[in-house]
Amino acid sequence: MKLSIKVNGVSRDGDVEPRTLLVQYIREHLGLTGTNIGCDTSSCGACTVHMNGESVKSCTMLAVQADGCEVLTIEGLAKGDEMHPMQKAFMENHGLQCGYCTPGMVMAAIGLLKENPSPTEEDVRIGLEGNLCRCTGYHNIVKSVLAAAKS
């Protein structure tokens, strides 16, 4: 099936098997491997991207469902060498270790602040419940998001 998606500001036309997931399309067809796959039950959130400005788990939708939409992945976040404030906050607060959950976590965190620009610690913890991390104990991820909210 043919599809056209604006990914990180660039229009990309493609032709995929109907069963192709959005995450597969992003990774395998477009070569944007920053978005990761961590599970097969939509539990971990490693594949979180933004579609039309909202965070979505890209393993939970078909690529063709994104036809005509705008998708933002981790690769499209920084402006040149200038990292997005959320990326900076993760760096400054050691919000990542192995890095595998990180792209999805950063995208989810940005989505969270869009909905709730001044969250409490509890808001952040509940808001990120759908994004799993095995390294950080979430402590510094929560700190990162709260720091980004302040900045």
Place this chain on the structure above:
Amino acid sequence: MGGSILGNRVLRKEDPKFLTVGGKYVDDLLDESLLTGALHVTYARSTVAHGKILSIDTSDAASMPGIVAVFTGANLGLTPQPATFNPMVARSALAMDKVRYVGEPIVAIISETREQGEDAAEMVIVDYDILEALTDLEQALTSSTHIYESCGSNAVFDTTALGMPDNTGDAFFEGCEVVVKQRVLNQRVAPCPLEVRGAAVAWVDGRLYQWLSTQHAQGARDSIAAANGLDASQVRVITPDVGGGFGAKIGSYPEEQLLGRLSKEVGMPLRWRETRSESMMALGHGRAQVQYLTIGGTRDGHVTAYQMHVLQDCGAWFDMGAILAPFMTRPMSSGVYAIPKIECRTTSVITNTTPVVAYRGAGRPEATAAIERAMDLFAAEIGMDAAEVRRKNLIPKFDEPHTTVIGQTYDVGDYEVALDKALNAANYEELRAEQARRRSSGDVKQLGIGVSVYVEITGGVPPMGETAKIEITDDGRAIVYTGTSPHGQGHATAWSMLTSEQTGIPMENVELVWGDTDLVPSGGGTMGSRSLQQGGVAVFKVAGQVVDKAKAIAARLLEANEEDIVLDRDRGAFHVAGTPAVAKTWAELAVAAKADGGLKHEEMHSVASATFPFGAHVSVVEVDTETGKVSLIKQIACDDAGKVLNPLLLDGQIHGGVAQGAAQALLEEVRYDADGNPVTSNLADYAFISAAEMPDIQVVHMETPTFVNPLGVKGIGESGTIGSTPAVQSAVIDALSHLGVRHIDMPCTPMRVWEALHGRK
């Protein structure tokens, strides 16, 4: 001259990449030219826990679209290979005559796309003669059904067979005023690195190249070479970024070892990545012990005898899990306490479950959980405060090696200070007062306070040392080669700090090379909290040697005595003392050294012994007495890992460790049904801990340097898990102790807590 960078909170230099384009994990190697045209491997796996294979029909699978080849063990001529520590336990990489756990690989399918392989795997038909599934460790121990018939028993390793004394039963406690017994479950958990297993292979000029998500490339090279009948020199393992390991990626697995052979058969490079559901069944599990504990002592709180029989579930293969109980749990059975008499027997048992491997702490959390649980039971029996009974029995501060009665020697220890720091940070007295208030008012939400004090082994796994090599490039950068293997710990930052400290070369001009066995042929990988005390110390020493070599060259160029040459670290330049204006930079010295083979040094740093970090944790929980729901509301962690190189990285390791410990105490458990089917085989069913279940973690610093290495450092990778697990479990039980609850097995789920309060209904 500026001060030392060591000990400072330095941000990670690896982060910008992870944050902007993401890491390059094995499944991300899309533009690796050696993998052009790579086909995909999918394994068809056993759907029964224990059975004889009567037939394998792959004809339908082979005729599916895009299927290039389908292989069984018989096609490949595989034969059973014996386990390292017990040759009577033998299996082939693909199951042939028998399957022993759900998820065991049986058939390898090569396809053009991954999806075609998954479809074809569904079409493989295996006919089984189903045998009794022994998923319960104690049932397997006494069953006449033997999972490896040639063993004549499911018990495959026992400390008594190693010549260690058997336990002597109740007679051991003669003279004790108080004796308490408890069967304790240290349940099976799944390590769950967020990146599952994956690999890619290509044959290059007759050599096997294997990209692998591993914690130990050099070990994987050797096991892959052996499995393929190759010399180690014919295999090159390359480690891309690794999305977590937690012990489960130390060894290589049959699915990985077979790829070279499969690639040779089809004449094409191959990629393999398991799904999460496969990973939950076939990546090794952790813990999985049943412990029979008896503790005895005096009414005034002195423990005088402690006896433990550990039953270690090996799962369906004699993997590393089988040897953790005898060689990691048993030596640490005394914990931080001066107990005059200890007996500890361990028995490792094969079951029809996923093989057990190392998982964060690997044998030490189990030892700590056991003695801490025993201490709590003893305290409850004599009506003494949990912190007080511990204080009475702690080994007093020592700065010379101390050997416990079980025979383990610790380097340095100051356990009472750790306990005091944790109690003070927690406001322990106030917490007890609040608890008393809630108890007297009959609050639905009762407060529980758990205390643990622990000591563990780090850097105790062979090889006892690590190699480092440093090369200075013509433009004055340092290339550091290490046999350790980062997968989240921040080696690039830490090793750059150590190199920069010695050489004055700025951190951004230090490049780290690891995990490629052609570039780093020898190394012990990253496991057992060994990296800094072995690999880091090696880098620090070698950097010092490179400075000495540079001084000799500078002396020649400046026509001065070597001992008069000084390194100005701020400038990264060498000059004669007192005449800084005439100096030679690292770049100039590297160029000058070219004729003599370059400016570089390589050395193996051997260590005499492991180190023994220690600490104390306090956990505070609220338990809803109506529903059994537990909320962890406070966690205080005082972990002493000796001198601290970078508190940013240290705290990160503690946080992650604490979460995994809390996860085991409260949530996570791998479970099977009566037929041996896993019922927690994906992340929807397995209770992987999330941000919502974790509280803010309060880290309390304490630094007691070790004399074992020149930096005074110990390991920190596993301490958080070891300290937190028993503290959290203890807090849950403590919340209900006034209601007569003495013990709840982990995980302390609402159901288990409710049952402890109300009895099984």
